[in-house]
Amino acid sequence: MNEDLDLVVRGGLMVTAAGESVADIGVVDGRIVQIGGPMSGAREIDATGKLVLPGGVDMHVHLSPVEMGGTSQPWADDFVSGSRAAAAGGVTTIGNIGFPQQQERLPDLVERIAAEAARDSLVDFVIHPVLSEPDDRTEADLARLAELGHTSVKIFMSIGDFDAKADAFVKALDVAGRHGLLTMVHCEDVCVIEHATSELDDKGDSGLRHYGESRPALSEQVAVKRMIAFAEVTGAPIYIVHLGSEGALAEARAARGRGQRVHVETRPIYLYFTDERFAGDDGALFVGNPPLRGARDRDALWAGLAAGHVDTCCTDHAAWTLADKLDPELTVSTARPGMSELETLMPVLYSEGVRKGRLTLQRFVEVTSTNAAKLFGLFPQKGTIAVGSDADLVVWDPQARRPIVGAEGMSRAGYSLYEGWDVVGAPAQTISRGEVVYADGAVLGETGHGQLVHRGPTRDL
Template identity: 35%
Template sequence: MAYSQLAIVGGTVVNDDWSGPASVFVQGRRIARLAAATDPVPEGIPVIDASGRLVLPGGVDPHTHIQMSLGDYTTRDGYREATTAAVWGGTTTVVDFAIPRPGERPLDAVRQRQAAATEGVCDAALHACVVEWDDTVPEQLRQIAALGIRTVKLFTTYRDVVMADPATVVNVMRTLQELGGMAYVHAESNHLIEHDQQRAVERGQIDAAGHASSRSELAEVTAVREVLSAARSLGAPVYFVHQSTPAAIDEVRRARSEGVRAYTETCPHYLALDDQHYAGDSPELFVCCPPLRSPATVSDVVARALAGDVDTIGSDHCCYDRTQKWTDRSDVRVMPNGLPGVETRLPVIFTELVQRRGMPVERFVAITSANPARLNGIYPQKGVIAPGSDADLILIDPTERRTVSATDLHMATDYSPYEGRELAGWASTVIVGGTVVLDDGVFADNPLPGRALVSQPLP
């Protein structure tokens, strides 16, 4: 329901740098002011009673793949489906990737994706993507920046599909420096992966059950070191997506201590799932890149998240269904890689890090909302409850727990890797741009359309 004014009272407001009892007043699409919990609400303003609940800035998911086509497979969701699922899970801003199709220019891929963003029910930012460098790319990147996109995805793997060679990586990073931008890097060493995969073929273990050994931890940390060397030499910032190993995270931490502006993202599945799932009845449902790691590695990644060495947690949402995952399960080199997770991102993180291991809820807000907004150039429009910021708010009852069932979720797939798990951290009320879109299990019939966000130069 849309109101011209709204007050959220009785709850505990949480930002990444403070929390406490307060009232939040909304005017139109924005937060008008915060007030002491004891201050009266002016007559005539609708009130949401948040007693017993946490009032958080809406989640910002820095890593989603919506209607993505790679190889022979396309994910099942468009912007409407993906953002609806996101809102049900407490995420009110998604950041998608404009990955060029073969022969398509990065600039054209960006324009197409920005137009699609208005089909969603929450706002969307965007990462561009460069696969191959040529003389036209600098001007394309300048035009992309003028469209409000400052981050560019680079893959160091997937030869002949989206892989950028080392020279392209360096050239993009250098050009982005001039534009106030930053490279977002999928860092796995391709020659090591191809070696791992050839050995898996020789062992007869290139199927989904053998996925863990087809992309080694060494491949990840080697690529991270190489990209960090370039960033250090150029003085350029760099962000590593979906880091799954403690060694890779440690490399980023060391580089940052030396003055490199380097950032780590991990994902819920690298904190809550492990490679034992590849020994189960449906290993194909857990095939993602990088693979799920050993229980010991998962424990070490969790420890680094708790220690503050992880900057953001993105879902890496890839909404394939069971049939797609099943069809080519005999060869992980061609089957679709990725897990659906935009809806379960916040509950998995809240359960694993806040409830089970005592992470302060302020830190939870930092890694799920404030930091993703900062590192995408959309803070303080997003990621904080403050006057002038967008009125994207979620209310969470920390005592409420729900058991995950794919039939109860809203992603355009028929499975969840967290099926049967009991999770906390579900949003009971979600406000997007001042409009109550979700409340007590009821989703608004006609929410406002999402907007394509304009990113500011990164510091």
């Protein structure tokens, strides 16, 4: 009998991507050291009748400001409030998109934001630096990132002057791939968006109820297709963030059929809402990029999530207050895209996906945890329950019935898109490296508990 354990999680149905079984889990120094067999610990959590899942791995959040072109985006959440929302929602590792300040090199950017997160984050984190200005030092920067264990980089086709520097971005994609980095890409075509937006402006239709028309589905599909070609010519893996339409998904599937490493993330809003929302008085709340699409797109994403054509569901958590979001002055050009999602990601997906028979429990674990951990070089430290892995666990109460009340959430947004939804299934306890950081409605852990995770190269699924 091992009596030296710090923590035992007893009697739960342990669920991983590989299967499920009832087992006790023993933890020492933040790591899982024993699964099954006799054990006793200094602290015990009774998980009888509950599930025990690997902690959520949300590789797409915005908790540090965007400072580009002299403007700063005042997100409602920083690492303090955002990571508390993560813990309350069962997410134990976050990937924060880090934007450069003027002339800042990528490794410096990561160091700066990682220091902020180390001070403020309750959960573990990685930083994805945004490459906005590829130049003759970019190759060395990407090599340095890989050496330091930061194995991802993000590029935007939709902002800055991507088109003017496309050749340099393709070169950077190539270099990133050769160093084991995964390149995350925001795929929307600037030309299509600018043309559609100016047409709306000319007609006097630049209000947010026209948001979907300002960034048509075609702009996503054409950008995805183009990026897949760049990935093919370089042989580099890509990760398409927040894919939201049937046509774009078809392009990604076709590329995968040709053997390319084209990974697909979707985000919650595309699974639960359609572009009809823009017509409502609160339509501005649903503004995110790319915009919501139709029912066919929504259904294609659910099917893709279930079948394995969509690899991850991550939040793109970018929270605004209600007043900022509903500002009547906003137009399709000045809209504030993004929403608070970290606390609701797993409960709503469990309720709408697993409980309604659209996703198996294994798929739920894969798309909320395991796949992201593998793709971003975190596996098997994160993303699974195994001896040697970090004890990042969610004791999940499949019966918890909890109407969502945004004002009671940890996010400073103060509201939720799922206001009043009768969600069934929620974390009872969230455990980060053996420490209980959330239990029964209360965040318990200390700000700064979170650590930067040193990563290996991206791996295929």
